[in-house]
Amino acid sequence: MRLDECMTRGVECTHPEATLQEAALMMRELDVGTLPVCDENERVIGMVTDRDITVRAVANGKDPRTTLVRDAMTAGVVYCYEDQDVDEAARLMEDRQIRRLIVLDHDHRLAGILSLGDLAVSGMTERDLATEVLEAVSTSNPR
Numbered sequence: 001m002r003l004d005e006c007m008t009r010g011v012e013c014t015h016p017e018a019t020l021q022e023a024a025l026m027m028r029e030l031d032v033g034t035l036p037v038c039d040e041n042e043r044v045i046g047m048v049t050d051r052d053i054t055v056r057a058v059a060n061g062k063d064p065r066t067t068l069v070r071d072a073m074t075a076g077v078v079y080c081y082e083d084q085d086v087d088e089a090a091r092l093m094e095d096r097q098i099r100r101l102i103v104l105d106h107d108h109r110l111a112g113i114l115s116l117g118d119l120a121v122s123g124m125t126e127r128d129l130a131t132e133v134l135e136a137v138s139t140s141n142p143r
Contacts, residue, residue, distance in 0.1 A: 003089055004082040006119070007103045007112035013038040016045065016070035020053045020062075023069050034100055034113075037073050042109045044102055046073035077102050082111040089114055 013036040014023045023035055027050055037046040048069050056072040057064060079102040080089045093101055093114075101114040 001086045002082070003080055003084050003086055003103050003114055004111065006086060006121075007082070007114045008118055009112045011036060011110060011113050013042075013044070013110060014048065014069055015039070016068065016073070018069045020048075020057055020064035020067045020069060020072055023048055024050070024053055024064060036077075036102060036110055036113070037069055038110060044077060044079065044104065044108075044110050046070070046075045047077050047100075047102070048073040079104050080114070081106060086114075086119070090119060 012026070012030060014026055016037055016039070018026075027033060027035060033050040035048050036044050037048055039045050046069075052072045052074065053064060056062075057067050062071070078092060078096050078098055080092060082103050082105055089101055089103075093099070093116075099116050102110065103112040103114055105111045
């Protein structure tokens with residue numbers, strides 16, 4: 001099965017010049033804990049999580065009303081392409097110990113995100129990919 005058959009589509013992103021408060025409000029509105037960070041050309045340049053906001057910024061005394069997303073995001077995100085196989089993506093999630101994987105189209109624009117939940121509900125393989133990935137990811141700190 002290809003990623004574009006089971007990934008979450010319609011993912012919204014924030015931009016690096018947004019404040020952390022703006023990103024947090026967006027997360028609340030969308031009921032998510034992670035946002036891709038995209039440049040003006042809609043290319044993914046990073047990810048920001050609710051944990052990034054809390055641990056990298058607020059816990060260090062930074063003001064979320066003035067601190068920018070670029071100052072708390074994780075750059076250099078791991079990604080796959082939408083026409084790649086789900087098994088390949090699951091292996092990458094295991095190897096890199098990540099819970100969410102950015103999915104790009106071949107123009108390097110955001111196509112979606114593959115999460116552990118997407119693997120769990122896909123039901124496309126004989127073995128339980130979601131369980132395998134969760135076990136591998138859970139052996140260290142979440143990213």
